[in-house]
Amino acid sequence: MAVNDGMSVQRVKPFWPPLVAGVALGLVLLLTFVLTGHGLGATGATTRATAWLGLAVAPAATQSNAYLGPMVEGGHPLSSWITWQVVGVAIGAVVAAFMGGRFRVQLDGERSVGAPRRLLTALTGGMLAGFGARVSAGCTSGLGLSGAATLGVAAFVFLGLFFATGLIASRLVKGV
Amino acid sequence: MFPLNDAGMISGLVCGALFGFILENAGFGSPTKLTAQFQLRDWSVFKVMFTAIVVSAIGLYALKALGLMQADAVFVPTALLMASAVGGALVGAGFAVGGYCPGTSVVGLFSGRLDALVFLVGLLLGTVAFAGLYGPAIEAVMALGEVQAGDTVTDAYGVPELAVLGILVAALVAVFYAGSWFERRSAGPVTSEQAVAGASSES
Numbered sequence: 001m002a003v004n005d006g007m008s009v010q011r012v013k014p015f016w017p018p019l020v021a022g023v024a025l026g027l028v029l030l031l032t033f034v035l036t037g038h039g040l041g042a043t044g045a046t047t048r049a050t051a052w053l054g055l056a057v058a059p060a061a062t063q064s065n066a067y068l069g070p071m072v073e074g075g076h077p078l079s080s081w082i083t084w085q086v087v088g089v090a091i092g093a094v095v096a097a098f099m100g101g102r103f104r105v106q107l108d109g110e111r112s113v114g115a116p117r118r119l120l121t122a123l124t125g126g127m128l129a130g131f132g133a134r135v136s137a138g139c140t141s142g143l144g145l146s147g148a149a150t151l152g153v154a155a156f157v158f159l160g161l162f163f164a165t166g167l168i169a170s171r172l173v174k175g176v
Numbered sequence: 177m178f179p180l181n182d183a184g185m186i187s188g189l190v191c192g193a194l195f196g197f198i199l200e201n202a203g204f205g206s207p208t209k210l211t212a213q214f215q216l217r218d219w220s221v222f223k224v225m226f227t228a229i230v231v232s233a234i235g236l237y238a239l240k241a242l243g244l245m246q247a248d249a250v251f252v253p254t255a256l257l258m259a260s261a262v263g264g265a266l267v268g269a270g271f272a273v274g275g276y277c278p279g280t281s282v283v284g285l286f287s288g289r290l291d292a293l294v295f296l297v298g299l300l301l302g303t304v305a306f307a308g309l310y311g312p313a314i315e316a317v318m319a320l321g322e323v324q325a326g327d328t329v330t331d332a333y334g335v336p337e338l339a340v341l342g343i344l345v346a347a348l349v350a351v352f353y354a355g356s357w358f359e360r361r362s363a364g365p366v367t368s369e370q371a372v373a374g375a376s377s378e379s
Binding site: 012013014015016018019021022023024025026027028029030031032033034035036037038039040041042043046047049050053054066067068081082083084085086087088089090091092093094095096097100101102103104105106107108109110111112113118121122123124125126127128129130131132133134135136137138139140141143144145146147148149150151152153154155156157158159160161162163164165166167169170173175176 | 178183184185197198203214215219222223228229230232249252253255261272274281288290291294295296301303304305307311329369
């Protein structure tokens with residue numbers, strides 16, 4: 001099925017060259033270190049969201065859980081710098097997408113692998129990443145990117161295995 | 177003297193908004209573009225990440241050398257080799273299968289992608305699974321291979337900081353050369369039009 005070009009009022013602007021995006025990202029990461037003493041992240045917020053939802057759905061099980069319990073003890077689990085940072089990511093992304101004429105509601109991957117398979121790969125991929133990021137106490141942003149900027153050993157090990165496994169897995173499974 | 181150790185709402189929103197703005201402009205809200213890295217067709221993920229790491233690492237080094245930044249006040253992840261390796265492998269597999277990593281799934285959702293919302297639901301379920309299994313056994317595995325000497329490459333293995341930065345710069349140049357070579361031999365980087373149209377069966 002072809003994309004309806006007649007519907008798009010605004011021209012789709014090209015992406016930034018990788019060097020430009022990389023320098024900009026490096027400077028924002030540096031600014032984050034200067035302001036806060038730590039880098040950028042993502043799963044810190046999704047973990048807190050899990051604790052918060054857990055408290056709403058199954059309060060007793062969440063409070064007694066060895067991992068989520070301590071998170072819901074000291075005040076609201078979402079009350080944290082990383083939550084605001086992820087809210088910021090959402091705002092920055094939606095602004096950039098609209099400015100670039102790139103906002104489009106879609107199930108990406110529907111045309112390539114079909115909707116049922118795409119829903120399954122997105123859910124499975126998210127579960128693998130969610131579990132993995134708790135094992136390593138950080139994801140591609142929080143551990144890989146931010147940790148590597150501080151020359152942390154853990155970050156380079158994470159990135160090496162991240163890329164190696166990704167290369168193999170993308171040959172075995174067509175996710176998108 | 178930096179860091180300011182600001183943990184407030186404003187710095188979170190500002191740093192996050194800049195982060196999200198850049199990621200979307202780099203094309204990292206698109207699972208087609210993100211997974212094209214693992215097909216070696218589009219090297220934007222490696223190029224952007226390596227550039228950002230080098231710029232930020234050199235910036236941190238310079239600020240410390242100038243006495244503007246407290247050396248031990250910057251957070252460095254603990255050098256847990258097993259936990260980092262297992263976590264890296266699982267997040268890499270999740271990226272290849274699901275089309276996103278945790279941060280880029282937020283960018284995907286806020287550029288209109290409903291599959292990114294499904295990925296985010298998966299993230300929460302994966303966290304629930306981890307919390308359910310969490311206990312002495314998983315803690316013992318995660319503690320394997322901790323480097324006792326220190327957390328940075330310099331502290332752990334005695335490589336001078338400037339040498340590490342030099343290796344990173346050399347790796348960055350290599351990534352750009354190798355990446356551009358692969359991109360010329362394949363369909364080439366995913367354009368914004370292709371990304372907005374969504375993944376297609378022929379690519």
